[in-house]
Amino acid sequence: MSPSPARPHPLDSHRGPLRTRVGAAFPGTRAVFRGQDLHRDLADANWLDLYVYGLLGRRLDRAQLELLSSMWATTSYPDTRLWNNRVAALAASTRSSGTLGLSAALAVSEASIYGRQIDLRAMDFLQRAMRASQQAANARERDEKLLECIRAELARRRKIAGFGRPINGHDERITPLRARAETLGLHDGPFCQLVQHIERLLLAHRYRLRMNYAALTASLCADMGLNVRQYYLCSFPAFLAGMLPCYLEALDKPAHAVMPQRVDDVQYTGVAPRTWLSD
Amino acid sequence: MNVRLSTRIWQETASVDSAYQTEVARCHGYDVYGELLGRIEWPQMLFLMLTGEAPTAAQAALLGDLMVAIANPGPRHPAVHAAMAGAVGGSPAAACLQAALAVGAGRAGGAREVFEAVTAWQACKGDFTALPTMLEGMRDDAPDIWPQHAGWPGFGPHDGTTPLPIRQSIARLTSHIPGGALAYLDRHEGALSALAGEGLNFCGVSAAACFDLGLTAAQSEMLHLLLTLPGAAAHALEQSTTHYKAFPYGGVELDDDPDAGMPAQEAA
Known part of the structure; x- marks a missing residue:
């Protein structure tokens, strides 16, 4: 017999039927998605529309959805050498399943020097910078406050997510994505203006940090009203399109043929041979 | 290049x-x-x-005992539950373990909690009386991929007292390396739990053991992930041979039903 504690446990109220406001499936009848009937109220929604509705609880307009789609298309590189893509290809090289390989590759994309952690930090920095700039009384004070944000971020992390790029300072994704945003009329929101102003400040103060893709996409999404966590979660499928070809090509090659290593390809830098002493 | x-x-x-x-x-x-x-x-x-x-004999013995202590968080633990949810639907073995790793990685009862607790032990620089301050400082408000979780790493959630298996584990693990973090927990678990408002959990035990083994926070996080997988594997295998109707699914109460009054519960 279970003990009967004097006061209810915090988890007690969560036992029993699942209480939810995000939805449920009723096989044979209907499915509810965030308060709407999926097959009736959301019948016009394509996958991306629904994805964003699931995240935000509101729907973006067509231009915003197209821009999101373009954002991810712009950064989908089917280059097997990229660390996350490589995971998908290596899974194929061992003849592992596509879903395992691709889901692991997406999980690996939550990296600290690229991908989701950078997305999150770039958006966080822009949100802080926006709050700081809104507290300024004039343009000069605004620049001072933004420079304070820049210095604080550099002191804390030694880099600013969204600015600078280790391999090549020029980010080839900026121009086409900006053009697409302009075509869609989404290029000039307050965060987009802020990110360009921060870039000008950085260059004027000799930081040599140009805006990269992460700052641009964060600013575009911030202008759509996404907060830090929403932007981080929204970006989850960003690299997926580039991963599939890597997986498929590796399947066409012999097993273990993705970046294979001969024994002497690996450089050993550890201790010299020794004997185990204790039993 | x-x-x-x-x-x-x-x-x-x-x-x-x-x-x-x-x-x-x-x-x-x-x-x-x-x-x-x-x-x-x-x-x-x-x-x-x-x-x-x-390892020294004491380190090997401590690690061996830790392996037993955290080998199976049990079928109620979210990570094991996730592995079982994979297995009952016939998902691949790796998917079940991937599920257990993802769920068992978190800040509340997962490996990130171990990382944070080990970091707190290290921050004490040998003065374990500073532990409450260091544990308190582990949880800041900065946005992170790891969602916010209130409370001290290694304690809770939800229960104010430390359960018997954890006290038994500390008592056993402490015997290998006297004078370390485990020994400190053995002596002060009650007072620390009272300060935390929550009992010590297995992540707290794991973190103290890893600290006594001389592991870094990153090594401890990885080790904890590895060592809790056997239970997930065993329970996943068990569920994979069970009919899905024997695995709890439960009813649902929609707070925001556009058609309240329509069938609210699918036929089981």
């Missing part, structure tokens, strides 16, 4: 038959198949791989 893969852990020499075949493999200098196999136990091998050194 042609960079070679470099490692200080593993040294292979090629066989005469193939440049891709290993003749001898050494782990941190020790001949794995010529010497270690049949001579050392799994805890010793694991410690060697993580730290680069052979």
